[in-house]
Amino acid sequence: MLTCFTSNTKHSTPIALIIQKNFSAWLKKQNSFTKKYLESTRFRGEAGNVALLPNSSGKISQIICCISDINNFWSVGSLSLTLPEGVYHFDSDFDESDLQRFYMAWGLGAYQFMRYKKANRKPAQLSLPKKHNEIINIVESIYFVRDLINIPTDDMGPSELADAATKLAKQFRAQIKHIVGENLLKQNYPLIYAVGRASDDAPRLIDLRWGNKKHPRITLVGKGVCFDTGGLDIKPSFAMLLMKKDMAGGAHALGLARMIMQAKLPVCLRVLVPAVENAIAGNAFRPGDVINSRKGLTVEIGNTDAEGRLVLADALTEAASEKPELIIDLSTLTGAARVAVGTEISALFCNKDEIANEVLLHSEKQNDPMWRMPLFAPYRDSLNSSIADINNAGSDSYAGAITAALFLKEFITDDIPWMHFDMMAWNLKSRAGRPQGGEAMALRALFSYLQEKFNVT
Ligand code: BES
Ligand code: ZN
Numbered sequence: 001m002l003t004c005f006t007s008n009t010k011h012s013t014p015i016a017l018i019i020q021k022n023f024s025a026w027l028k029k030q031n032s033f034t035k036k037y038l039e040s041t042r043f044r045g046e047a048g049n050v051a052l053l054p055n056s057s058g059k060i061s062q063i064i065c066c067i068s069d070i071n072n073f074w075s076v077g078s079l080s081l082t083l084p085e086g087v088y089h090f091d092s093d094f095d096e097s098d099l100q101r102f103y104m105a106w107g108l109g110a111y112q113f114m115r116y117k118k119a120n121r122k123p124a125q126l127s128l129p130k131k132h133n134e135i136i137n138i139v140e141s142i143y144f145v146r147d148l149i150n151i152p153t154d155d156m157g158p159s160e161l162a163d164a165a166t167k168l169a170k171q172f173r174a175q176i177k178h179i180v181g182e183n184l185l186k187q188n189y190p191l192i193y194a195v196g197r198a199s200d201d202a203p204r205l206i207d208l209r210w211g212n213k214k215h216p217r218i219t220l221v222g223k224g225v226c227f228d229t230g231g232l233d234i235k236p237s238f239a240m241l242l243m244k245k246d247m248a249g250g251a252h253a254l255g256l257a258r259m260i261m262q263a264k265l266p267v268c269l270r271v272l273v274p275a276v277e278n279a280i281a282g283n284a285f286r287p288g289d290v291i292n293s294r295k296g297l298t299v300e301i302g303n304t305d306a307e308g309r310l311v312l313a314d315a316l317t318e319a320a321s322e323k324p325e326l327i328i329d330l331s332t333l334t335g336a337a338r339v340a341v342g343t344e345i346s347a348l349f350c351n352k353d354e355i356a357n358e359v360l361l362h363s364e365k366q367n368d369p370m371w372r373m374p375l376f377a378p379y380r381d382s383l384n385s386s387i388a389d390i391n392n393a394g395s396d397s398y399a400g401a402i403t404a405a406l407f408l409k410e411f412i413t414d415d416i417p418w419m420h421f422d423m424m425a426w427n428l429k430s431r432a433g434r435p436q437g438g439e440a441m442a443l444r445a446l447f448s449y450l451q452e453k454f455n456v457t
């Protein structure tokens with residue numbers, strides 16, 4: 001299915017992966033043609049340098065790719081769409097476990113979003129040894145997440161997001177249930193209903209289950225706001241422009257579920273995605289309204305643009321009711337998290353230090369940046385309401401990512417290990433292996449953590 005890999009090894013061109021500091025030693029061992037060619041083209045073997053070496057008949061015989069260090073697998077991330085079409089293979093003495101991530105970077109860099117426009121070219125193909133087939137799962141799952149985010153809301157509203165989840169469930173023989181429209185009220189999801197009721201595409205809760213009930217239970221919850229206008233507290237146009245991506249948390253939850261199911265991780269998985277559109281119409285929820293929550297806490301609406309925490313609150317209440325071993329929620333929750341750590345780092349909040357520390361180690365190893373932020377209890381005061389149990393927006397504009405996380409914390413219980421991710425899920429510009437547009441963030445680190453923690457084999 002992935003056109004950037006092949007099992008074919010015939011007539012393939014080697015790509016020599018050379019760590020910068022080893023370049024001069026490597027050069028000494030080459031024949032005089034290679035030495036002269038690299039010298040005459042002023043190739044210095046610095047990190048990021050790539051050379052296409054010809055043979056005497058003028059055809060490419062070898063690719064030289066210089067990298068800063070063994071962990072910088074992104075160095076090969078742009079090769080699949082810059083090298084001429086054809087078949088290549090890695091020529092390197094790296095450990096297989098390190099090399100694995102170079103294959104992954106090649107795959108991630110070959111992504112092209114082609115739903116509305118033809119691609120200019122096909123990716124070059126890398127010969128993938130069987131023992132590295134595992135990375136196909138990661139690459140395909142990340143393509144799946146990117147596609148869901150990139151598809152505009154007109155083709156990826158709540159019903160289409162639900163269809164994508166149903167298709168995924170069928171593919172992996174998972175069970176799936178959707179609670180749609182007024183059934184949300186009947187089944188006590190009042191916040192999800194309130195946020196999504198003004199849209200022509202009815203709000204819904206996607207509920208997927210997979211795996212053996214005897215295995216440890218993991219529940220993933222993803223913010224599925226298919227478009228965020230801000231509601232009656234309407235966003236200015238520059239802030240609304242990218243808001244088709246506000247369902248990225250839902251896409252991430254489904255993408256991580258895909259990785260888990262494909263790898264047959266011995267866990268009992270549940271995925272909850274409240275899928276809504278935060279639209280504007282006569283029946284939209286309003287600033288000042290007080291809405292009951294699934295948990296029973298009344299919520300005063302300080303701002304209709306703080307809708308993500310509302311839909312997540314009802315979903316988290318349901319997630320926590322089963323007391324799973326771990327709850328992970330994923331969301332594009334606040335602009336404040338972007339002010340705090342920028343667009344490339346995901347903000348992590350966690351109520352258990354040990355788990356947070358383990359996940360951070362995987363974040364580093366996988367080059368999947370995240371930073372832990374505090375669930376600083378004294379800031380809970382800013383969510384106080386004089387007429388309801390809690391307000392959905394802080395009373396001042398400080399520490400918005402923390403107050404959003406503290407809002408969510410009200411809806412779980414402290415005995416359940418919980419991680420909350422507030423992420424950008426979008427590359428503003430293209431970088432090697434990470435094309436501009438929708439992006440899976442924190443997922444490689446999380447999957448690596450879950451594999452280590454739960455894969456007993
Ligand atoms: N979806 C936005 C947050 C967002 C904005 C994420 C830009 C990534 C990039 C969210 O629903 C929102 O609008 N949050 C408000 C909350 C505020 C009104 C309390 C925000 O962050 O400004
Ligand atoms: Zn919003």
Ligand code: ZN
Nearest residue numbers: 225228246308
């Ligand atoms: Zn939002």
